[in-house]
Amino acid sequence: xxxxRPKILFADNKYCPGCGHGIVNRLIAEILEESGDDKKxxxxxxxxxxxxxxxxxxxxxxxxxxxxxAAVACxxxxxxxxxxxxxxxxxxxxxxxxxxxxxxxxxxxxxxxxIFVNNxxxxxxxxxxxxxxxxxxxxxxxxxxxxxxxxxxxxNVIEMMRTVDVAYLARGALTDPAAIRKTKSxxxxxxEAQRTQAGYAFVEVLSPCPTNWKMTPLDSLTHISxxxxxxxxxxxxADWKMKK
Amino acid sequence: MGYGMAKVLMKGAExxxxxxxxxxxxxxxxYPITPQSEILEYLSWRMPxxxxxxxxxxxxxxxxxxxxxxxxxxxxxxxxxxxxxxxxLQEGISYIASAELPCVIANIQRYGSxxxxxxxxxxxxxxxxxxxGHGDYRTLVYAPNSVQETADLTQLSFEKAEExxxxxxxxxxxxxxxxxxxxxxxxxxxxxxDVPAWAxxxxxxxxxxxxxxxxxxxxxxxxxxxxxxxKIERSEQRWESIETDDADLILVAYGISARLCEEAVEIxxxxxxxxxxxxxxxxxxxxxxxxxxxxxxxxxxxxxxTMLAQMAQDVAIACGMKQRVFDLGGGVGFFDTxxxxxxxxxxxxxRRKEVYGI
Ligand SMILES: Cc1ncc(C[n+]2csc(CCOP(=O)(O)OP(=O)(O)O)c2C)c(N)n1
Ligand code: SF4
Numbered sequence: 289x290x291x292x293r294p295k296i297l298f299a300d301n302k303y304c305p306g307c308g309h310g311i312v313n314r315l316i317a318e319i320l321e322e323s324g325d326d327k328k329x330x331x332x333x334x335x336x337x338x339x340x341x342x343x344x345x346x347x348x349x350x351x352x353x354x355x356x357x358a359a360v361a362c363x364x365x366x367x368x369x370x371x372x373x374x375x376x377x378x379x380x381x382x383x384x385x386x387x388x389x390x391x392x393x394x395x396x397x398x399x400x401x402x403i404f405v406n407n408x409x410x411x412x413x414x415x416x417x418x419x420x421x422x423x424x425x426x427x428x429x430x431x432x433x434x435x436x437x438x439x440x441x442x443x444n445v446i447e448m449m450r451t452v453d454v455a456y457l458a459r460g461a462l463t464d465p466a467a468i469r470k471t472k473s474x475x476x477x478x479x480e481a482q483r484t485q486a487g488y489a490f491v492e493v494l495s496p497c498p499t500n501w502k503m504t505p506l507d508s509l510t511h512i513s514x515x516x517x518x519x520x521x522x523x524x525x526a527d528w529k530m531k532k
Numbered sequence: 533m534g535y536g537m538a539k540v541l542m543k544g545a546e547x548x549x550x551x552x553x554x555x556x557x558x559x560x561x562x563y564p565i566t567p568q569s570e571i572l573e574y575l576s577w578r579m580p581x582x583x584x585x586x587x588x589x590x591x592x593x594x595x596x597x598x599x600x601x602x603x604x605x606x607x608x609x610x611x612x613x614x615x616x617x618x619x620x621l622q623e624g625i626s627y628i629a630s631a632e633l634p635c636v637i638a639n640i641q642r643y644g645s646x647x648x649x650x651x652x653x654x655x656x657x658x659x660x661x662x663x664x665g666h667g668d669y670r671t672l673v674y675a676p677n678s679v680q681e682t683a684d685l686t687q688l689s690f691e692k693a694e695e696x697x698x699x700x701x702x703x704x705x706x707x708x709x710x711x712x713x714x715x716x717x718x719x720x721x722x723x724x725x726d727v728p729a730w731a732x733x734x735x736x737x738x739x740x741x742x743x744x745x746x747x748x749x750x751x752x753x754x755x756x757x758x759x760x761x762x763k764i765e766r767s768e769q770r771w772e773s774i775e776t777d778d779a780d781l782i783l784v785a786y787g788i789s790a791r792l793c794e795e796a797v798e799i800x801x802x803x804x805x806x807x808x809x810x811x812x813x814x815x816x817x818x819x820x821x822x823x824x825x826x827x828x829x830x831x832x833x834x835x836x837x838t839m840l841a842q843m844a845q846d847v848a849i850a851c852g853m854k855q856r857v858f859d860l861g862g863g864v865g866f867f868d869t870x871x872x873x874x875x876x877x878x879x880x881x882x883r884r885k886e887v888y889g890i
Pocket of ligand 2: 500
């Protein structure tokens with residue numbers, strides 16, 4: 289196991305203790321450095337807790353508007369096809385305000401990588417209901433628990449993306465070292481898809497937000513493996529290599 | 533197609549598209565809306581021909597976001613829209629201004645609020661000139677009055693956007709974009725996206741670059757941003773003055789309205805009335821210098837295709853709020869040269885009310 293911190297992470301992250309964003313940031317940083325892609329990486333960072341990344345994650349980057357990171361990434365990739373371009377987004381960003389940009393990047397099979405952190409709520413703004421919030425889940429804007437009758441069911445975006453032609457779809461978790469290693473391999477494959485010009489690659493990561501869930505970091509992880517994974521199953525859902 | 537230096541007959545919208553290509557623009561992302569769809573249609577074949585990128589986006593929001601990404605990579609990038617679509621661009625324009633990146637946006641005005649209608653109008657002056665988006669920024673705005681000037685100002689827009697690291701808006705309207713006139717297009721010029729200091733291309737072995745609002749934590753940001761725009765206001769005013777020296781009444785109009793006013797000046801002069809015209813070409817910065825020292829006996833008449841006066845406010849300010857300012861507007865009802873002459877007559881015979889009743 290590597291103990292040295294990737295150079296990309298040039299400053300301590302600013303997330304709450306036990307937050308999944310820090311782990312996902314680290315996995316991406318390791319993958320970019322291991323492949324050498326860090327030198328030609330371009331990131332579109334979403335608005336959300338990921339807005340801390342321009343201060344800590346040292347690759348060329350743009351702070352996208354809320355929900356528009358995929359479109360910004362498309363603009364970058366089409367301008368610099370030789371670069372490794374990724375969008376990093378939360379669930380409010382990618383699936384609420386930005387669902388159109390998210391889906392259309394997939395529909396056009398843009399040759400970009402999207403890392404999507406599903407923590408079941410709007411973290412940055414204080415834990416409001418997100419498209420991914422589970423039925424019955426209490427948030428600051430669903431104080432009686434999310435009611436699917438009036439707010440819809442939790443959105444499984446990978447199922448939507450499976451209906452269009454994309455290179456790679458996977459969902460991972462961060463619940464223990466084995467799950468983290470698996471998630472890292474998914475993220476690695478999502479960058480490989482771009483490197484081989486296979487097209488659009490999307491990795492969803494089930495991620496704890498202990499602060500807004502009002503749980504300890506450890507309880508948050510148990511909650512994910514016991515409850516969240518039943519709604520959002522883990523695995524690979526599209527793979528360009530299988531298509532051939 | 534290969535235009536030479538000779539004049540060619542073309543639509544205003546196509547002049548924008550071809551002039552953009554010749555200015556080195558190699559990225560366009562946009563969404564159809566009348567009366568600017570010809571820009572998309574033209575660039576859909578022209579961009580691939582020159583190795584550029586054309587994307588018909590899922591919305592105007594996506595279009596300006598792609599332009600943001602492309603501009604961050606050093607490209608000369610553009611989008612265009614009109615009416616409700618231009619409203620959707622505002623968030624992105626604010627981000628691009630905040631990141632201090634260059635880009636060009638063509639706003640082909642149609643008339644009205646809401647869905648409005650597709651005919652000519654100038655009711656988006658305030659939105660375009662006074663920041664449709666949130667925050668503490670400005671966009672340079674150029675307003676051509678012919679197809680030739682549309683082509684010339686398109687090229688200038690790209691140059692000024694880079695010089696000032698700021699979005700530039702080319703403001704025209706349904707008539708200027710749809711009518712055909714002979715125009716001489718600028719020669720093809722190259723643009724190397726690797727050259728601009730802000731161009732993202734991967735950090736390589738150096739340090740990384742970021743385009744974000746980090747400058748708000750700079751200690752001297754306030755004075756920096758104030759000076760940036762003060763400099764633009766000092767150096768970028770453009771206008772045309774026609775027969776203003778001895779004028780008893782000066783008309784103020786931009787774009788297509790200025791064409792009618794030019795005719796009105798000529799006819800009035802023929803009738804012995806000393807009428808002049810100031811035609812702002814840059815709307816931000818507003819050409820305040822054109823108004824210095826002028827004090828026409830009967831005041832100023834602002835002519836714009838909007839019923840609720842907009843530019844008239846800038847005229848009143850340019851005159852130090854001390855002179856008489858009249859307005860002639862039209863929204864659903866068009867005015868023509870005769871309407872302008874009628875307003876002039878009213879002012880000379882002191883029958884017309886001032887716009888702000890100062
Ligand atoms: C246009 C716009 N609307 C709303 C906001 C406020 N806002 C900031 S972050 C955010 C939600 C972020 O939630 P999510 O995408 O789930 O990311 P997380 O913070 O959970 O990682 C919202 C609504 C904004 N910045 N811009
Ligand atoms: S609010 Fe939630 S998502 Fe944001 S940093 Fe804290 S734990 Fe992480």
